[in-house]
Amino acid sequence: MDGLTYARISHIAEYAGQEVTIRGWLYNKRSSGKLAFIIIRDGSGFIQGVVAKNAVGDEMFELCNSLTQESSIIVTGTVQDDPRSPGGYELQVSKVELVYMAEEYPISLKEHGVDFLLDHRHLWLRTPRQVAIMRIRSEVIKAMRDWLDDHDFILMDTPILTPAACEGTTTLFETDYxxxxxxxxxxxxxxxxxxAMALGRVYCFGPTFRAEKSKTRRHLMEFWMLEPEMAYCDQEENMQIQEQFLAYTVQRVLEKRAAELKTLERDTSKLEKIIAPFPRMSYDDAIEYLKSKGVDTYWGNDLGATDETLLGEIHEKPVFITNYPTAVKAFYMKPDPKRPEVVLCSDLIGPEGYGELIGSSQRIDDPQLMFQRIKEHNLPEDAYKWYIDLSRYGSVPHSGFGIGLERTISWICGLDHLREAIPFPRLLNRIYP
RNA sequence: UCCUCGAUAGCUCAACGGUAGAGCACCCGGCUGUUAACCGGGUGGUUGUUGGUUCGAAUCCAACUCGGGGAGCCA
Incomplete structure (x- = not known):
């Protein structure tokens, strides 16, 4: 290819002193009469190109001055280390080739409002902050899957189109089949x-849909959930797996995505403390604690968002709240044999006000009780026949959990809203773009 | 569904009953080390919609539309 070496900006250090060609877009430019600075982005990173008029000639210098934000360009130059440059390197430009002159770009580099940015999410994604979040998102997913794959879990995805609700029909998106x-x-x-009854240790990972009229920083209508499920596993082992799994994920991001966390100005000292084991608190103690803090609540009441924030503030690590009342939890959770009014379950509450990251439980393994629960919850028996079969044919103690990907990313990145943690957020009454 | 806040230039905001303005973006000019560069000039508005109060409404009132934050519920 014309003897050119194409380089990705993320690998630019490998080309120090050499002439390379970068294919990307113009992020920003500054110029004086005879010197222009063009900041090029190529998806992998950002680098400043220095264009000297006497080095490239009048015509090419004029081209650089006329470039609009986000114009696509192919830039050739020599890689030089320079302490003045944020990335440590800059490009002494010898040639700029215009691929396409962009029209006036809607998203200037100044501040913008939420509504405007969400309407331009397809372009907003190009900015350094969003790029950093997406790279961390990718790393979080890879870390989670690596941990599970390394611990004998098998990826086994579950259907998105389903005939009935898992936990009730009020918050489901309905479609025609x-x-x-x-x-x-x-x-x-x-x-x-x-x-899990077929493969022992499994997990599914995919989008899930909740048609709740929730309009908060902690909710998306479409979000990604990773759900491991383990046969021959009780709730104690379940929680140990969760803390190992989540601590590994956080430490992996700290190790592999330090630059991105810096871009986000995340206080990484808080993440460095996220190592197993995590503290635990029973629901009973949580209610007593909340009462002592002046919260108007009682045993049997489910924990609300502000309750979770208070509980999450006690520790610097996520905290397991265990053994909720049977009445406030899903029908499939196994009651504590010694104390049937509570179930063998835990919610993992994130620190720094990030709320529930994981919901988990040991599942009912007794067919009689399962049948009874389905009737109590007025669930359609026909639709659940196959599910009841699981407890009829070789039932075993089994447990699992579900972790919200975007909530986890939000916490790791220190975001103030889930909408930045997914490329195209589906929010209440917002499905564009 | 409820509570609460908001809507003024392409964007972010000011003007709070008396001539709609600034910064940025964009256009023109200047500048060889800029870091959201800077300096000078210019273009740009039926103030979300409808109605009401008033001599006069971006401003006060009502309804509606759209959006932000939160509650409930959840991950």
Whole structure:
């Protein structure tokens, strides 16, 4: 290719002193009469190109001055280390080739409002902050999957189109399935239990859908959830797996995405403390603690968002809140044999006000009780026949958990809203772009 | 569904009953080390919609539309 060496900006240090060609876009430019600074981005990073008029000639210098924000350009130059440059390197430009002159770009480099940015999410994604978040998102997913794959879990995805609700029909997106009603999955868990009985340790990872009218920084209508499920596993082992798994994920991001965390100005000292084991607190103690803090609550009341924030502030690590009242939890959770009014479950509450990151429980393994619970919850028996079968044919103690990807990313990145943690957030009454 | 805040130039905001303005973006000019560069000039508005109060409404009132934050519920 014309003897040119194409370089990715993320690997620019490997080309110090050499002439390379970068293919990207103009992020920003500054210029004086005879010297222009063009900041080039190529998706992998940002680098400043220095264009001297007497080095490139009048015509090319004029081109640089006329470039609009986000114009696509191919830039050739010599890589030089320079302490004045944020990335440590800059490019002494010898040639700039215009691929396409961009129209006036809507997103200037000044501040913008949320509504405007969300309407331009397709362009907002190009900015350094969003790029950093997306790179961390990718690393979080890879770290989570690596940990599970290294611990004998098998990826076994569950359907998105489902005939009935996992936990009730009030918050489901309904769609038409050849004349029958179908629903977008709100959890892969029940199918995951079938998978676990087949493969032992499994996980599913995919989008889930909740048609809740929730309009808060902690909610998306479409979010990604990773749900491991383990046969022959009780709730104690379940929690140990969660803390190992999550601590590994956080430490992996600290190790591999330090530059991105710096871009986000994340206080990484808080993340460095996220190592197993995590503190635990029973629901009973949580209620007493909340009362002592002046919260108007009582035993049997579910924990609300402000309750979770208070509980999450006690420790610097995520905290397990264990053994909630049976009445406030899902039908499939196994009651504590010594104390049936509570279930063998835990919610993992993140620190710094990030709320519930993980919901988990040991599942009912007794077919009689399962049948009874389904009737109590007025769930359609026909639709759940296959699920009841799981406890009829070789039932075993089994447990699992679901972790919200965007909430985890939000916490690791220190975001103040989930909408930045996913490329195209689906929010209440907002499905564009 | 409820509570609460908001809507003025392409963007971020000011003007709070009396001539709609600034910064940025954009256009023109200047500048050889800029870091959201800077300096000078210029273009740019039916103040979300409808109605009301008033001599006069961006400003006060009502309804509606759209959006932000939160509650409930959840990950």
């Amino acid at each position: 050849y004349g029958e009603k179908a629903y977008l999955s709100q959890s892969g868990q029940l199918y995951n239990e079938a998978n």
